[in-house]
Amino acid sequence: MTDTPQTLTGLSGLLADQAAVLARTMGSPMAAPDYLDLVRRARDVDELAAQVLKLSVQQSRDAGHTWQELGDLLGVTRQAAFQRFGKPIDPRTGEPMDKTVRMTDAAERATAIVTAVLEGRMEEARRSFNSQVLEAFTDQVRGDGLAAVTGLVGEFEGLGDGEPFVRRIGDHTVVDIPLNYEAGEMKARVAFDTDEKVAGLVVVAPDTP
Incomplete structure (x- = not known):
C-alpha cells in the first residue's frame, strides 16, 4: 500500500x-x-x-x-x-514504551515449550528457561500447578483451536496459547525476556487479561 x-x-x-x-x-x-x-x-x-x-x-x-x-x-x-x-510511558525514561514484537518465532517457541511442559518433557523445556525460572520451576511446582488445573477443568486434551496471541508488554514478549481440557478451556501464558528466555509460564482461565 x-x-x-x-x-x-x-x-x-x-x-x-x-x-x-x-x-x-x-x-x-x-x-x-x-x-x-x-x-x-x-x-x-x-x-x-x-x-x-x-x-x-x-x-x-x-x-x-x-x-x-x-x-x-x-x-x-x-x-x-x-x-x-494504549501508549504507555516508560517510568524509567519518560519515553513511550516500545510495543513492537521482535520475536518472529515467539508463537512457535511458546507452543513447543508449553507442549513439552504438559507432556512432562522438562529437560527439553528447561533449555529455554532463564535462570530465575530454571530455579523456581521444579518438578514439584509443575506437578502442583497441573494438579490444580486438573481439579478445575479435568484432564488436558490438546491445544485449542485458536491461534496464539502474541504481544509486547513492557520488556517482555508475551504469548497466550489456547488449551482444551475435558470440562473447559484454559490458556497457557509464556513470557519471554529480552534475551528470549522464558521469564514466566502459567496456565490461567481463558478470560484472564
Missing part, C-alpha cells in the same frame, strides 16, 4: 473508496488469476480498517472516554483494550 493521510477523516475516506472497489470486484465475474487481486484488495481494506480503528480509539481517549467504555464496546477487558491501543 502507498502512504495514506494519517487523519481519521482521510483514512476513513480512503477506506470507503477501497471497500467500494472491493465490493465491485467481488460482484464481477472473475477468472481464476483475479482472485489474487481480490486478496490484495481485501488485505488493503483490512489494514486501513485497523488504522481507522486505532485512530478512533485514540480520539475517543482524547475526548475523555475510559478504557472500560472502549473495552465494553470492543468486547474485551479494559486491560486488553489498553494493551492493544
